[in-house]
Amino acid sequence: MNFFKNTKNSYILFFKILGSILTISLFIYSIFLYNSYLSIVRETDNLLDTVLQQKSKNITAMLEHVEMDLDFMVEYVETKIKNDDPQLLQKVETNFFLFAKNHYHYQQVRFLDLDGKELVRVDRIKNQILRKKDLQDKSSRYYYLEATKLKKDEIYVSPLDLNIEYGEIEVPYRPMLRFAEPVFVNGVKKGYIVVNYSAQKFLEEISKSDKHINNILLNKDGYYLVGLDKNKEFGFMFKRSEDRFSSEYPSKWNKILEAQDNVVEFDNKYAHYLLYDPVSVINPNRSIASDRQWYLIAYHTYEGIFDELCEVFKLNLIFLIPILFIETFISFILMRLKMRDIKAQESILTHQEKIENLVDEQRDLLSLFDIGDSTLFKWCNNEAWSVAYVSKNVEKMLEYTKEDFSSNRVTYLDCIYKDDYNRVAKEVENAEHDKLDFFTHEPYRIVTKSGEIKWVVDYTVVKKDETGNIEYFIGYISDITQIVNAQQEMQHKLQGVIDTQNSIVILTDSKKLKFANKTFLEFFGYDSMEDFLKKYNCICDRFIEQDSFFHLGKVKDEDEANWIESLLNLSGRQRVVSMLNYSVEPHAFAVSINNFGENEYIVNFIDITDSMVEKLELKKEANIDELTQLYNRIYFNKNIENILQVNKKHEFKTGIIFFDIDHFKNVNDTYGHDIGDEVLQTVAKLVKKHTRMDDKVIRWGGEEFIVVSAVEHADSLAQIAEHLRIAVEENHFNKVGSITCSFGCQMYDEGNDILETIKKADEKLYCAKESGRNKVIL
Incomplete structure (x- = not known):
């Protein structure tokens, strides 16, 4: 009977517990769903505002770029006018052409006189500077009429519309903004700079959607500039008044115009909007008043909010059945726990005894820190890094008492030197990200109560809770101030000594450079040793592989550990290396090596180039063309491999420009070889003047020249060639008058023969000749 009675009572208790748990669970889950709905609505509000602000920032960034570009072009023209430059228009043409070529969004750039006539026009689409006969009178165009009203430093911004060519809307459609700014010299207006800005990328950026968020852009009359239906965009250009937001939703449009708040609802859509005035944003202190307002609208459908809530419900539904089983199991466990109370109490007493023993052991261990130096x-793990425990000897290290930390009058963060805090915090963040249980900080500084700065090394243990979240850190901190001061003093003395040397002096462990003097930086053309170490680990990486000199290929792996040891095994006369300076010229150095410390060496490189002329083949006469004073083929053959290697190490590509003088034979036949030589010399001077310091200009033979250039891509190479072509074309040659050159450009592909690259460039030069000369072919 007792068995059946106990069983009945157990079932009653079980169902009571289960019913209570289910009731509480359903109540909690209802609250969870309601909070989820509120959270989704709040997130939608925040997301809509965030989208609007981000789109607004993107528009502002675009306008600021246009403003700076327009200012640059105006200042350039004003400067040329002030200087009474006789080649004003030619230089403005060239400058605007290069500018438009490198800024793809400017479709056209114009310089208009006060009567609205084009003085300069660059068309980026056609990639050309319009000839004088093709320039037009723009005095009737609206942007010129608006520009005439501008004062100094004022900017005109046109409406955003579609481009019109020859009285018709251009197809495919090209959204366009036009900007204008007057040119003033000494307070007198001289003309206007007008640019056509392609708004295609800008509108694509506006139309991008994110997490059910869609965007609309309206002009001040409610026409769609960006809409969900592409056929309704720019309706004002086609006189379709019905295809606008203000016609479809007149009451909502009136609300937007009245600016009651930034929320509006239409077609079951929940939207936020933002008024944006491009002219006032570009610079309200200098721009003229404008009515070019745009309305940015970002909206989210109520169906989308409901769908998100359904997704939350579906996701949670997966867990409901397992939770039901878990709750049933928990109810059963709770019932059984009643019968196990006595045994559990005994177990608790046993564990308490063990814990007390463990605490005693830990107390004994912590007492070691109270009497030690660490x-x-x-x-x-909180923002202030408040201290939960510190050993008593903290007063010896920081002059603060243990009570100062336990009462939170001082936190560990207060003790870290301000310039080191970000680095220390980053190391903690990295350890947390990498889920480390132990890590060591790089030495950092702490500040004592009296303001003394000390260097410490910090070994840190990461303590986590059962869920894996970090609760606190245990740091074992030692004072290393004396060691750091000694190292810094030694480094300062060493730097002072080696900077007085005219030769290259370095400190190295044979694998990595640790110190270098000023002569080292001047020779390789670097501002600091850190810049050098971004490309190389050791100076030995710069040794030229040449049989007459020591290089890394001569290190015997089986017998010698590194290049230092290899050099020490050589006689003094054999310790000679060759390296290229910043201008790719080889120098010879005698090397002396002295021990500085354990596995550290001071290495002295003494320049002995003058005594090694024959071996290095550095005679200037052998490398320079006598007539033009340019490099010759001998220089090219000896140095091209080194030039290719240097360009590769600096992550540049090598380009070849092959050009010659058009109709040069006619010059010799008509004016004589003396005038022909003078033309060659003048061309050589022009090319040297209009190329960069690192470009190598070579007289290849006769009237043929080569430029070896380090560039990022082929367009840059063609731009250099075009610059040279214009420089020669615009120059007046003695007696001969005008001379032109034809250019062929070819990029070098790594692994190919450089002569094959030159051959391809020569073939493109031939194409330039065949197609009319005075051209650049890429």
């Missing part, structure tokens, strides 16, 4: 910190 300090033990236990700080919490």
